[in-house]
Amino acid sequence: MLPIDVAAHSSRWRRRHPVDKAVLGFGLTVLAISLPPWPGAALVLVAALALLLGPAGVPGRRLWRAYRVPLGFCVTGALTLLVQVGGPDGVVSLAGDGPVRAGELLLRTSAASLGVLLFAFTTPLSDLLPRLVRAGIPAPVVDVALVTYRMSFLLLDSVRRVREAQAARLGHTSRAAEWRSLAGLGATAFVRSFDRAARLQAGLAGRGYDGTLRVLVPEARVSARFTAASCALLGALAALALILKGR
Amino acid sequence: MHIAEGFLPPVHAAAWGVASAPFVVHGVRSLTREVREHPESTLLLGASGAFTFVLSALKLPSVTGSCSHPTGTGLGAILFRPPIMAVLGTITLLFQALLLAHGGLTTLGANVFSMAIVGPWAGYAVYRLLRRYDVPLMVAVFCGAFLADLSTYCVTSVQLALAFPDPGSGFLGALGKFGSIFAVTQIPLAVSEGLLTVLVMRLLVQSSKGELSRLGVVPSTKGSRTEAEAVAR
Numbered sequence: 001m002l003p004i005d006v007a008a009h010s011s012r013w014r015r016r017h018p019v020d021k022a023v024l025g026f027g028l029t030v031l032a033i034s035l036p037p038w039p040g041a042a043l044v045l046v047a048a049l050a051l052l053l054g055p056a057g058v059p060g061r062r063l064w065r066a067y068r069v070p071l072g073f074c075v076t077g078a079l080t081l082l083v084q085v086g087g088p089d090g091v092v093s094l095a096g097d098g099p100v101r102a103g104e105l106l107l108r109t110s111a112a113s114l115g116v117l118l119f120a121f122t123t124p125l126s127d128l129l130p131r132l133v134r135a136g137i138p139a140p141v142v143d144v145a146l147v148t149y150r151m152s153f154l155l156l157d158s159v160r161r162v163r164e165a166q167a168a169r170l171g172h173t174s175r176a177a178e179w180r181s182l183a184g185l186g187a188t189a190f191v192r193s194f195d196r197a198a199r200l201q202a203g204l205a206g207r208g209y210d211g212t213l214r215v216l217v218p219e220a221r222v223s224a225r226f227t228a229a230s231c232a233l234l235g236a237l238a239a240l241a242l243i244l245k246g247r
Numbered sequence: 248m249h250i251a252e253g254f255l256p257p258v259h260a261a262a263w264g265v266a267s268a269p270f271v272v273h274g275v276r277s278l279t280r281e282v283r284e285h286p287e288s289t290l291l292l293g294a295s296g297a298f299t300f301v302l303s304a305l306k307l308p309s310v311t312g313s314c315s316h317p318t319g320t321g322l323g324a325i326l327f328r329p330p331i332m333a334v335l336g337t338i339t340l341l342f343q344a345l346l347l348a349h350g351g352l353t354t355l356g357a358n359v360f361s362m363a364i365v366g367p368w369a370g371y372a373v374y375r376l377l378r379r380y381d382v383p384l385m386v387a388v389f390c391g392a393f394l395a396d397l398s399t400y401c402v403t404s405v406q407l408a409l410a411f412p413d414p415g416s417g418f419l420g421a422l423g424k425f426g427s428i429f430a431v432t433q434i435p436l437a438v439s440e441g442l443l444t445v446l447v448m449r450l451l452v453q454s455s456k457g458e459l460s461r462l463g464v465v466p467s468t469k470g471s472r473t474e475a476e477a478v479a480r
Contacts, residue, residue: 002346026352033253033260033353066348070251077254077407080424087415095414105254105411112253116352120345140282140289141275145338147293148300152342155301182305183446186322189301190451194458197294201287211286 001153004066004120012057013122017220018131024051024230025119031237032111037104040241041111047237048114058121066117074109078102125149130217143213151196158192159185249340249358250403252351259410264356267337270364274333296335299323300342317440318399321392322447324367325374326462336363361402370395384452384465385445392444396437400430 001009008014013021032044052058081102084095095101129149132142162185166172171181201209255263281288302319323332337359343349350358374391378384404425413420451459459465 004346004348029253029353033257069348070351073249073251074254076428077251077425080407080421080428081411083424084415085413085420085423093415097414101411109251109253112353113251113348113351116252116344117348120348125342125345138275138279140279141334141338143282143289144278144292144296144334145341147290148296148335148338149342151294151297152300155297156304159301159305179442179446182443183450185305186302186443186447187450187454190298190326190447191455191458193294193298193301194291194455197290201290204290205287209286211282211289213289 002156003062004117005124007058007062007121008124011122012055014124014127015218015220016122016226017222018123018128019222020226020230021119021122023227024233025115025117025122027115027230027234028118028237029112029115031234031241032108032115035238035241036245037107039244040238041104041107043237043241043244045107045111045114047233048111048118052114052118052121056118056122058117063117063121066121067113070109070113074106074113078105081105126215127218127220130215139212146213146215147197147200151193154196155189155193159189162188249343249350249362250354250406252344253353254351255354255357255406255410257353259406260353260356262356263354263360263406267356267359267364270330270333271337271359274330274337277330278334292331292335295323295327295331296338299332299335300339303339303343304347317443318362318366318396320362320366320399321370321374321388321395321440322444324371324395325388325391325444325448325464326459329364329367329371332367333359333363336367339363357403357406361399361406365402366395366399369398385449388448389441389445393437393441396440397430397433400433400437401426404428404430 028044028048032041035041035044052063053060079102082095082098083092084098085092087093126146126149129142129146132145133139163181166181166184170177171184172178278292282292299319302317302322305317320332320336323335327335337355340350340355340358340363341352344351344355370391373394374387377387377390382390404422407425407429408418408421411421411425412418413424416423448464452465456465
């Protein structure tokens with residue numbers, strides 16, 4: 001399994017209804033991109049971080065490993081805002097408001113990413129996907145997504161084992177060998193995914209498969225208290241940001 | 248490399264979502280119709296989605312010595328066709344956002360437009376065009392995969408340039424800046440992905456000719472219609 005999914009399955013908030021966590025996590029993300037970056041996104045960032053490390057109980061190291069991925073893109077993208085092309089100072093020069101724009105962008109993306117990570121670190125996809133049908137997503141699409149989700153882990157595991165076998169056979173010792181191994185890996189993933197699909201189909205056909213994949217979804221109720229507290233927190237953050245901005 | 252969460256201003260994020268919607272809806276409708284007519288296609292489509300997800304997780308050695316990940320859009324479009332790739336790509340991008348923290352939900356529309364729509368359609372168009380003129384399969388596969396990868400990142404650069412125009416030279420200056428970071432550096436990676444796709448396809452032609460003929464990639468032998476053919480349509 002992937003680290004974020006492992007954390008989600010063992011999260012303190014695992015038993016909460018996905019709607020509870022979506023209101024809080026995605027609410028923080030929406031606030032981060034819609035409020036002024038300073039002080040709005042900064043407040044959202046602090047709140048999201050406090051929720052992740054506090055009540056949600058996400059280990060700091062695990063959070064950092066996931067968080068550095070979007071951060072890398074943000075830093076690379078923000079660097080371009082530091083310079084400007086053309087103008088009186090030459091072909092390429094430092095942009096006057098570049099550091100401010102880059103800083104604001106970094107704040108906004110960092111805060112928005114933490115909002116989504118709050119949801120991802122507490123909600124396994126296996127809890128979320130079957131409930132998407134109620135949100136209006138066509139059932140066949142949800143079924144395909146469910147099969148994709150479950151098969152991805154099997155395929156990732158197969159790929160990892162094939163890679164280990166290739167390494168044991170000196171498959172990564174030279175550039176040519178590495179390319180050959182990589183191509184073999186891609187082709188094996190294709191063959192195995194089709195083979196698994198065929199075997200799954202045979203197994204399900206034997207159990208009277210009628211085109212609907214029925215899965216057990218852990219029972220959970222939307223908590224009015226949790227949702228109300230989340231909305232109150234979001235409202236307070238928005239109000240505080242606008243008050244501080246107005247000063 | 249996907250546009251990270253919150254990177255685009257809200258209006259741009261919404262606009263790219265609107266631009267992507269017709270393609271995804273078209274893909275969803277054809278997928279839904281297919282699954283209703285042939286329920287067994289669900290498993291094959293799920294397997295195709297998993298393959299696309301895993302393909303994008305493979306580490307690709309770049310000719311510059313660095314390392315990246317293939318987009319998989321070229322190979323996916325050649326194997327499964329662009330409309331199906333619009334749906335599978337959207338599912339893959341959603342999984343990447345929630346399982347790997349790659350990309351984001353507010354930027355999903357923009358990422359879907361570049362990676363699940365423009366990339367597959369551009370790659371597939373070149374592939375079909377070259378095949379129509381009897382260009383060898385592997386040359387067409389290379390060109391399709393190369394263009395699918397490169398066009399994905401060119402569109403990403405355009406999306407970023409539209410969102411963050413240069414203070415001195417506007418959109419064009421910003422396009423030059425973002426293009427030099429996200430598109431020009433991608434050329435060696437696009438070459439790498441093209442080469443990898445050719446190698447994968449060569450192995451598939453040797454080991455899985457049956458599946459490829461069912462998907463319509465290589466000339467099919469006369470036989471019964473299977474679920475794989477259904478996916479290919």
